[in-house]
Amino acid sequence: ExxxxxxxSHSVIEKGQTVTLRCDPISGHDNLYWYRRVMGKEIKxxxxxxxxxxxxxxxxxxxxxxxxxxxxxYSTLKVQPAELEDSGVYFCxxxxxxxxNHEQFFGPGTRLTVL
Amino acid sequence: AQxxxxxxxxxxxxxxxxVLLRCNYSSSVPPYLFWYVQYPNQGLQLLLKYTSAATLVKxxxxxxxxxxxxxxxxxxxxxxxxxxxxxxxxxxxxxxxGSEKLVFGKGTKLTVNP
Numbered sequence: 001e002x003x004x005x006x007x008x009s010h011s012v013i014e015k016g017q018t019v020t021l022r023c024d025p026i027s028g029h030d031n032l033y034w035y036r037r038v039m040g041k042e043i044k045x046x047x048x049x050x051x052x053x054x055x056x057x058x059x060x061x062x063x064x065x066x067x068x069x070x071x072x073x074y075s076t077l078k079v080q081p082a083e084l085e086d087s088g089v090y091f092c093x094x095x096x097x098x099x100x101n102h103e104q105f106f107g108p109g110t111r112l113t114v115l
Numbered sequence: 116a117q118x119x120x121x122x123x124x125x126x127x128x129x130x131x132x133x134v135l136l137r138c139n140y141s142s143s144v145p146p147y148l149f150w151y152v153q154y155p156n157q158g159l160q161l162l163l164k165y166t167s168a169a170t171l172v173k174x175x176x177x178x179x180x181x182x183x184x185x186x187x188x189x190x191x192x193x194x195x196x197x198x199x200x201x202x203x204x205x206x207x208x209x210x211x212x213g214s215e216k217l218v219f220g221k222g223t224k225l226t227v228n229p
Contacts, residue, residue, distance in 0.1 A: 004158065033216065042119075042221045043159075043205065048214035056214035091159065098215050106151070106159035 001025070005105035006092050012113045018080040021110045025074070025094030032075050033095075033104060034067060038088040046090075049075060082114045117142045117208045118202050121220035129228050134193040138206035140181075145211040149217065150187045152178055154202045162204070165189060167183065176200070201227045 005024045021059050025032050034046040046065070047057040051072035060067070064083070069075040079086050089111050094103040122137040140146055146211045147166050151159040163174025164210060176199075187217045203224045207217040 035217070035219075040221075042168075043207075043217075045216040045217040045218070048216060056216065059216075066122075089147065093159075102160055102215065103164070105161075108156065108158040 002092075004092055004105050006090075006110050008109040008110060009061050009108065010111045010113075013033065013082055014115055015084055016081045018078065018111060019082055020081075021077045021112070023024070023077070023089050023092030023094075023107060025077045026096075026105055029094035029096050029097040029105075030072070031098060031104075032069060032101075033093040034075070034077055035091040035093065036088050037094070037109075038085070043091065046077075079112075084114050087114045088111055116211075116217050117146065117210060119208050119220035121206050123223050124221060125224050127226040127228060128196045130198055131180050131195050134178075134196045134200065134225065136191040136204050136206075136225065138186050138189045138191065138196070140189060140208050140218060141204075142208055144211055147179075147211065148182065149207045149209065150174065150178070150191050151191075151207060153205065153207045153222075159205065163190070163204050186195045188194065196225075196227045198227050198229065201225055208210055 003098050025033045032049040035043050039041040045059040048055045049069045052069050066078045067097045089109040091109045092107045118141045120139045127181045149164045152164040165182045174177045178193045204221050205222045206220040
């Protein structure tokens with residue numbers, strides 16, 4: 001069974017440009033999470049989808065970030081326009097269920113560098 | 116609000132020595148606690164989890180952690196370090212209800228010296 005995949009693995013863009021990150025969760029996982037790690041800081045929650053619906057977007061830093069999950073399958077996270085402080089590693093995770101034994105499976109992350 | 120503190124951003128041990136990575140949490144409700152490991156160029160992998168059953172939790176690759184409510188700690192240990200244990204380790208607490216998101220510590224990078 002394939003794990004969580006993310007594309008691209010690295011992205012280097014100029015300030016003001018747009019970047020779109022993609023996450024493919026494990027097949028059948030309804031829950032999809034985005035997290036971000038800025039250099040030197042902890043991994044922080046961005047948002048949570050259940051199927052195609054946003055359940056919690058309390059961690060989204062500002063309105064330059066837009067996440068979508070069309071059809072409840074893969075998800076995209078668009079940053080427009082990118083700023084220097086957006087640099088970091090963006091992780092995606094998915095889980096089948098919530099509750100007592102739920103485990104989030106993580107992808108390898110996308111390293112975003114904004115110059 | 117729940118939070119996690121990991122003492123020591125870098126820990127260095129010799130091969131064969133005890134590994135001890137420290138984690139303290141803050142939670143107003145009984146916590147669900149996790150340790151994840153990230154090997155170079157890979158995603159986060161679950162090492163072990165505490166979900167209010169046994170206080171001593173055994174994980175993969177010989178790691179274990181003990182939940183101590185009185186100390187609000189969940190330290191990760193391994194009796195004998197192996198070169199392949201070199202990685203970054205993250206302690207996390209999961210919020211209960213709602214999105215059940217993970218709240219992470221800053222991570223501890225483990226170096227194993229030959």
